[in-house]
Amino acid sequence: MATIEFLLNGTPTRCHVPPDTSILTLLRDYLGMAGTKEGCASGDCGACTVAIKSDTAPHFVSLNACITPAHQLHGQHLLTVEGLATDEELHPAQRAMVECHGSQCGFCTPGIVMSLFTLHSQQQQRPAPLTPERLEAALGGNLCRCTGYRPIRDAALSMQESSWKAPQWIDASQPAHTPLTAPQSAEANTDLFAQPTTLSQLTELRRHYPSARLVAGATDLWLENTQRLASLNQLIDVTRVNELRHIEEAIFDEQPGWWIGAGVTYSQLEPLLETHYPAFAHLLHRLGSQQVRNRGTLGGNIANASPIGDTPPVLLALNAWVELANQDGSRALPLSDFFLDYKKTALAADEVVSRIFIPQLADDAVLKVWKLSKRREDDISAVLGAFHYRLDDGVMQDVRIAFGGMAAIPKRAQQTEAALTGQPIAKENFQAAQRTLSEEFQPMSDVRGTQHYRHQVAANLLERLYLSLSVPNQEVMLHAYAH
Structure with missing residues (x-):
């Protein structure tokens, strides 16, 4: 097992743990620090939230300890709730929670x-108004069954008043x-956690190690360990x-566009x-916490x-x-x-995704993104529709429509695109596109929605697009911060 070296609340710390150890397990089971709690073990409830400062971040950022590999702490600074108070003085966040009665059972x-x-x-670093949007973004990943959130919100608004x-x-x-390195060869069952620093x-x-699992944020991969109890003994x-x-x-x-590192x-x-694709940026507010x-x-x-990933469509x-x-x-x-097919891609066994190129939107192009899920925040899509188009004298051009949740893969609706391309904005044209759409996809039924539901809501998204184009500059449904 590799040795992890990191700062824990300012104290240099060294640990030896298996590759599939999470930060939460490291804290509670190996270091005896029980302040950080386990709630859902899937990154949904936020009870296990800790803060980390890396070599690329100017300040501490929050993360879910239950689904973050402990070995990723190597060379980083981890801050837990035990490290906030100094010389019996509470941090302003702690003091505000006390004064605003923001805690009841205390687990969260x-x-x-x-x-x-x-x-x-x-x-403290970049003073800015604490708008409802900022508060919602900061606290949207923390669930509380007791308080109703009002006192927690009050604590957030008042903590800046404390020195x-x-x-x-x-x-x-x-x-x-x-860096954590790996031997040139190892048995299939040998524990391995490698941390390369170059693409080579x-x-x-x-x-x-073709069988080793690649790990970045681990926001999905780690659920195999916490929910399915699968061993993740070889990780890159x-x-x-x-x-x-x-x-x-x-x-x-x-x-023109941008290459985005994987x-x-x-x-x-x-x-x-936010600067170039505001509809895409808006979606991020609903992409997890x-x-x-x-x-x-x-x-x-x-x-x-x-097939229900939020960004591919x-x-x-x-x-x-x-x-x-x-x-x-x-x-x-x-x-x-x-x-290619459900969970199958064009990646060869020895390949990795290195970059993604996102073309720049043309000046007259429009991108709209609408996500449907059971919860507004921090939930997986039932259906997600993305719509790109240009209007040339009221005629639809460069129409590209893609859906998640409608097939075994994220998929373009090419027949529906063809039905709209070159057509003026008219109800009968969109109705024809809806009929084409109903024949183009045969979605599955699952816990997030039946096949009938998915057909209906996909058609409704086309209807929403039509109404948006028919009544410019007017919201066609009740507006919420994140759709």
Whole structure:
């Protein structure tokens, strides 16, 4: 087992644990620190929220300890609820929770306090109004069954009024460390956690260990361990690979746009999306919690190949490309050619997803993204529709429509696109497109929706598009912060 070296509440710490140990298990079972709680063990409830500062982050960010590999702490600084109080002085987030009666049974409280701590930390560095949207983003990943959230919200709004002198260790530099490496060959059942720092190292490891699992945010992969009790004894961590961490403006296939490294997190991607793809940025508010967005990656959402992943339909509607790399070089292919069948992709056994190219929207192009799920926040899609188009004298052009939840893969609705392309905005044209759509997809029935439901809501999204075009600059349904 590899040795993990990190700072824990300012104290240098070294541990030896198996590869599939989570931060939560490390804290509670190995280090005897029980302040961090386990609620759902799937990254939904936020009871296990801790904060981490890495070499790429200017401040602490929140994450779910239950689904984050402990070995990813190597060389980082971990802060838990035990580390907030100094010399018997509570952190403003703790003090505000006490004064506003924000805690009842207390089980969820440590995670809420840690989310408030990261919000407070951001406010200290970049003061900005605590709008409802910011509060919802910061606390949307923390569930509480007791308080009704009002006192927690009051605590968030009042904690800036308290003074706090940060301990010196809060800004301590990460400990000197050597990367976690792997032998050139190992038995199939040998424990392995490798942390390459270059794409060349990553593809070499991929070739030597074709059965090892690649891990980035682990927001989906780790559920195999916590929910299915599967062993994850061979892991290759891609979060330290330099080439996978960058966003680069470029021209590819004669199109301007951006190459997004497969290891770029949603939180890191958000500023680009807000500037150039506001509908895509808006979707991120419903793509998991802040804790999940701080960890999940665009490359992981693609490579996971889930038919209900949130980002692939949007990327398909944008005509995105994906770059696949191995030891011999790289190749690029349209994202629409990447998904082959349920959980099957064009990735060869020795390849990794290295980058994603997102073409820039034309000045007159429009992107709309609508997600349907049982809960508004922090829930998996039942159906997600992404719509790209241009209007040329009232005629639909460059129509690209993609759905998640309507097939075994995220998929373009090419026949429906053809039915709308070159057509004026008219009810009968959209009704014809709805009929085409009903024949183009045969979705499955599951716990998130029946086949009939999915057919109906997909047709309703086309209806919403028609109404949006028919009544410009007017919301056609009750507006909510995140749709």
